Amino acid sequence: MVVAESLRVMLSGGDRRSIGRANEVVTLVLARPERVAELIERLWDSDASVRMRAADALEKISRERIGLLRAYKGELLGLMAETSQQELRWHLAVMIPRMELTPEEYQRAATVLELYLEDRSSIVKTFAMQGLWELARRDATLTTHVVELVRCLTQTGTAAMRARGRKLLAEIDRSQAR
Secondary structure (H helix, E strand, O other): OOOOOOHHHHHOOOOOOOOOOHHHHHHHHHHOHHHHHHHHHHHHOOOHHHHHHHHHHHHHHHHHHHHHHHHHHHHHHHHHHHOOOHHHHHHHHHHHHHOOOOHHHHHHHHHHHHHHOOOOOHHHHHHHHHHHHHHHHHOHHHHHHHHHHHHHHHHHOOHHHHHHHHHHHHHHHHHHHO
């Protein structure tokens, strides 16, 4: 009998700046979706590196099969609001907007992402800006505020935020030119 390797073991060890075997975990969970719950649990692991790699794997999974995370939406929204770990924040900032959300959940996510704009990490701030943009594309009630916010951040934010802002605002210019 073959015993499946735990996702925790696969996500453990190595340098904190490395994603380790996170890409292997992505491939495994996409092939065996019943293991997504095990991966979700790792977001609350005692080891910050495991949490970071689990978030990285889940964000990559969300690009291909966001439906696998549907059952965990409440937990992910809660984690988004409570975590201070920058790597979790930046992955959640782009993952949550891909999910099917209720109007209240859109507002809740937008509120948290606006708080992320005050994070020390430029990556968190830039991904929060992207996440707000994606939320506004799906919830028209957010559009005016987010466009104005992105315009402001394109002038005042970090270099990465200014570059991302120019890219996002160019989308508006392209759509209006059509």
